[in-house]
Amino acid sequence: MTRVDVYLIQAFSISGQGGNLAGVVLQADMLTDSQKQSIAKQVGVSETAFVSQSDSADFQLSFFTPTVEVDFCGHATLSAFWLLRHLQCIPAGHYKQETKAGILAVEITPNGDVLMNQSLPVWLAEFSAEEIAPMLGVQPALIAQAGLPIQAVSTGLVDIIVPIPFGFLDSLVVDMEAMSHFCQQQHCVGFHVFELNPPESFYTASCRNFAPAVGIPEESATGSSSGALACYLNRHFGYLQAVFEQGRAMNMPSCLLTQLSLEGGVLKQVQVGGEGVFNKRISIYVD
Known part of the structure; x- marks a missing residue:
């Protein structure tokens, strides 16, 4: 031994x-x-x-x-x-x-x-709220209220980015078996669910990450997914810097800093740190 x-x-x-x-x-x-x-x-x-x-x-x-x-x-x-x-x-x-x-x-x-630098984003499939909502224990209409797409994004690992309205993140009821099966079918690691916080908040968004297909029911800080989410928020809102909170529901609060760099309007660098x-x-x- x-x-x-x-x-x-x-x-x-x-x-x-x-x-x-x-x-x-x-x-x-x-x-x-x-x-x-x-x-x-x-x-x-x-x-x-x-x-x-x-x-x-x-x-x-x-x-x-x-x-x-x-x-x-x-x-x-x-x-x-x-x-x-x-x-x-x-x-x-x-x-x-x-x-x-x-x-x-x-x-x-x-x-x-x-x-740490991450790979530049790879934009993959989009999914409907009807497909995703049952695995999170919410109604499709709730996800639709966020007004943003559900999309698989990778800056090193493929995660499905799922927006929900502010105030609902902590009340998710996850069907781990169904999510694991879905992620295996879609060749992705897990779901990264987020809610945008009010403008006065220190944190740009609060997040939860579920990856039961690779043996992780929930994770309190996910660097790769934070890079993907930073790129997602840049695409939809133009953010170059964002601070994410994760782990609140696990009593393991975490802070993840993200920074993007552009050259000539083109994304050139994705950084996540803490x-x-x-x-x-x-x-x-x-x-």
Whole structure:
């Protein structure tokens, strides 16, 4: 049996509280995919990141949920680079990570926050409220009130972006089995449901993310989906910066910062960032 140390980091926390737990394994070069999957299952958080050497970037990262490998994970990326900085393995600065979603830039600010680039948005299928509403326990007319499309968008992973009117986010009743089946059929990771907040709110939108098809009933902070939502709000409202709240319904409030850059009116960069905080270190044993 091989002992593997796993660091648990709360990504996108707020003043050291809340956030979304991710596992991080450093120096993972000798681990097989089967071992990584076993570790992620034993750790039991939504994603665990494995950091290895790379020939084409500063680091190679792979990401595993308790059940499958995924191409990219925002909160696990933040956790990995926050940990590397926290352990003084690297200084603040600009880095590149090799992932299955491509080679992506990561910035560690002098105060230790992490800003990560995501892929430019890929706009995919739109869905009707009649298809989506039953899986969220609401009436189709409620979703229609938002006046925005339900659309699959990817900035690294495919999520279905679902708008609902303000005040209804916390009352959703999710049919996990139906949603899992639907996501498998549509080749997407999950649903990212959001409500726009009043203009005076610090948060642009409040969000909930459901990904039962990959073993995550609900997640308290989803970096990849936040990048997709930022692009969605830019397309419909022109926002270049947005701050998202997530995890409220789980009593794990999280804050996700997003920033988009244009050149000649064309979207050129998608960034998502936030803070991290150390939770604990555990040991896992694998064959």
